[in-house]
Structure formats: structure tokens, C-alpha cells
């Protein structure tokens with residue numbers, strides 16, 4: 001049996017803010033924002049939530065789904081661009097919280113929004129080589145945009161966790177393709193609170209070039225045709241880019257929409273592709289083929305070809321689905337949102 | 348919430364992060380926080396580590412409007428006495444619910460949250476809180 005996903009779990013905070021509420025505060029036309037970015041609302045973490053607490057909740061769901069003893073997890077890798085500490089790993093806090101310490105490897109991955117899929121591939125390599133029996137890979141973020149910046153409408157919070165192993169695989173990771181170049185589309189300097197982006201530079205040479213190259217090369221490498229794939233999940237900084245990428249590749253949007261969560265939760269950065277993949281796994285049937293392609297600014301894409309097995313039907317049902325978290329929500333006013341995101345500085 | 352020294356906080360990670368307590372295999376009583384000696388059985392007791400399920404019910408609660416300085420940004424919040432399904436009671440915050448929706452007898456489950464932070468450059472203290480089932 002090929003190695004792959006043994007269990008997965010997700011977490012999305014309960015709070016939301018509507019795009020029109022943000023637009024109202026900044027005197028922007030809400031319809032123009034909604035049409036431009038394709039976003040209706042985004043998730044907002046509670047005041048006591050961060051990328052680590054989100055990761056722990058997702059990881060606990062993944063362990064429950066997998067039905068494994070957490071002490072058998074030989075590696076915990078988390079991908080995030082919003083770790084609570086500048087120096088001190090998030091992975092050890094998570095490993096302790098799920099009861100996987102002390103006999104394991106643990107590290108934090110950073111690569112803008114593709115750190116989560118990068119963590120998945122690194123864990124897959126350790127499983128395939130036989131270095132570990134089970135590994136845990138997580139993508140989790142609570143990202144922020146500067147108040148008034150376009151990113152403020154989309155920067156959201158959420159995460160997904162994957163247990164990868166060789167026994168009890170619910171979805172085989174058949175193959176992958178990674179593609180990376182030095183592209184300065186988005187950055188944040190050490191000690192600065194908010195990122196900067198190269199405005200119009202973010203589209204063609206960054207997102208589309210990497211997503212399309214990685215996806216095409218994966219299909220060429222595996223000899224799988226676009227028409228053989230049941231679902232495509234693309235990184236989703238807004239709701240428009242993934243659909244445009246699909247169009248460029250010649251993929252009908254019906255194969256992309258099930259994994260497109262951006263309109264209702266926003267851009268969860270490192271969590272985005274792993275969460276989109278989880279939403280597809282929630283509804284997939286044995287035998288389905290899924291291609292999931294992340295994108296991280298700076299820039300790179302990981303594309304994975306995944307085949308759902310019969311095992312998924314035996315294991316699913318004990319943990320909350322993506323749609324359960326999407327439907328569990330409470331709206332904030334902009335004032336409440338500011339308190340949640342600690343954007344007001346009093347000093 | 349006074350957190351004490353860094354080593355004192357660190358020693359309690361298993362209980363604070365994931366509700367590790369103890370159980371007396373002689374009389375079947377559960378302990379949280381964990382005990383080393385069973386008060387019922389004394390020397391005849393056999394006390395072992397126990398991972399609580401994290402499920403319980405709200406026994407009583409209060410809404411905190413004036414919290415300690417290290418938890419100021421969380422106010423108002425609900426502080427409750429939760430009875431774990433195995434028996435022991437503990438004090439914890441209830442999250443993911445509006446204060447006026449909390450009810451005595453409400454089933455809850457453990458969640459992992461930030462409890463407090465020791466200033467802007469200090470340690471972040473994580474641990475259990477409870478949320479509606």
C-alpha cells in the first residue's frame with residue numbers, strides 16, 4: 001500500500017466579519033469589493049486563539065479521525081506565517097498538547113502560504129523512507145492585513161492537520177511536483193507587524209505561473225489527464241484567482257468549487273490549501289482523484305495527486321467537517337473585530 | 348491568574364495542556380489535579396496517570412467583568428466550575444458562547460486556548476478551557 005493520509009482534521013474560529021462591514025468603515029463600495037475579490041466574509045480568531053491553538057484543535061480532530069495512539073507520531077511539522085513566538089517552536093507546544101512528546105522530531109516550517117503543504121511533503125518523505133511510522137503535518141495561520149489595505153478583507157484564520165502513514169490510508173498521496181523561484185511578490189520584514197505586497201505583481205508572475213506550472217508538471221509526470229481528475233484544490237488568496245487558474249488550465253469550475261472556501265472564510269494562508277483539500281475529502285468517494293496545488297509568495301507551489309481509498313468510508317463521521325465549522329459562526333462589528341485582532345495600539 | 352515561576356508552570360504542562368490527572372485503581376476514584384496518594388486507600392491505593400476525556404458539564408458559573416491584568420483583553424468572560432464526566436471538578440473559562448447563553452448543566456468539552464501571557468515579551472501560557480459540545 002502506498003503511503004498517504006491516515007486521518008485529517010480541521011479548525012476554523014467561530015467569528016466572522018462581513019466584507020461590507022470592513023468596506024463601510026473605510027468608505028469603500030461594498031459591492032465593488034465583493035465583486036473584485038469574490039469574498040463575502042472571513043473568519044476571525046477569538047482573543048485567546050492563535051496559530052498554535054488552531055493547530056492543536058485541528059490535530060486533535062485528525063488523531064481522532066485516524067484512530068491512532070498519539071505517542072506513535074514520530075514527527076510534528078507545522079507550516080505557518082503567524083507563529084506566536086519569533087523564537088521558540090510552535091511544533092513542540094502542539095506535540096505536548098496532543099500527547100506526542102517526547103520521542104519525536106518537531107519543527108516549524110515557513111514559506112508564506114505554502115508552508116502547510118511543504119510540511120505535508122516533508123512528513124510524507126519521512127514516512128516513505130521508514131524513518132517514522134506516523135507523522136503529523138499542519139498548516140495554520142491567523143494572518144493580518146494592515147487596516148485599510150486590500151488584504152484586510154481576506155486575511156483570515158484557520159487550519160488543517162494531516163496524519164500521514166502507511167497503515168489505514170484513507171487517501172494515497174500518489175505523487176507530487178514542487179516548483180519554486182525567487183519572486184518578490186509579497187514580504188514582511190522582521191519586527192514589522194504587517195506585510196507589503198507588490199500590488200499588480202502578485203498575479204501573473206507569481207500566483208498563476210507557479211500554480212499552473214506545478215499542476216501541469218505533476219500531470220505530465222504522472223501521465224494523468226485533466227479529465228481523469230475529479231477535484232482540483234488551488235491556493236485561494238481571493239475567490240477569483242483559483243477560478244482563473246482553472247480556466248487557464250481548461251478545468252471546469254465545478255471541479256474547483258467544492259474546495260473553494262475563500263468566499264465564506266477568507267484566506268487562511270498556510271491553512272488554505274490543506275483546508276480546501278479537507279473540504280473535498282469530506283465529500284469524496286473511494287476512487288476519486290484529487291489534485292491540490294498550494295502557492296506561497298516568494299514564491300513556490302506544491303502540487304499533490306491524491307487518490308481516495310475505501311478506508312475513508314470506514315473512518316469518517318466521528319469528527320467535525322469543514323462545513324460544520326463554516327456554519328458555526330458569529331458576526332462581529334468592525335469595533336469588536338479591532339479588539340479581537342488587537343489592532344489598536346495604546347502606547 | 349498568578350502563574351508562578353517558569354519551571355513551576357512547565358511542570359504542569361501535561362495537566363494544563365491536555366487534562367492529564369490520575370486514578371486510583373484500588374477504589375476507582377479519579378483525581379484532577381493529579382494526586383500521588385489516594386486519600387481513601389492510603390498505602391493500599393494504586394494511583395496511575397489518567398488521561399481525562401475532556402467532557403463534562405457546567406456546575407456553576409460567573410461572568411468576569413474585571414479580570415486580572417494579564418487577562419484584561421478577554422473580558423467579559425465566563426468562569427465556571429466544570430464537573431468532568433469521570434467525577435472531578437475544576438475551574439475553567441467557557442468560550443465560544445455568549446455569556447447569557449451559558450446554563451448550569453450545559454455539556455461542555457475541553458478546548459486548547461491561550462490562558463494568559465506574561466507581558467509582551469514573556470511566556471504565553473496555554474491550557475484548557477471549555478466550549479459547548
Ligand SMILES: [Zn+2]
Pocket residue numbers: 371372373374375376385386387388389392393
Ligand atoms: Zn483509592
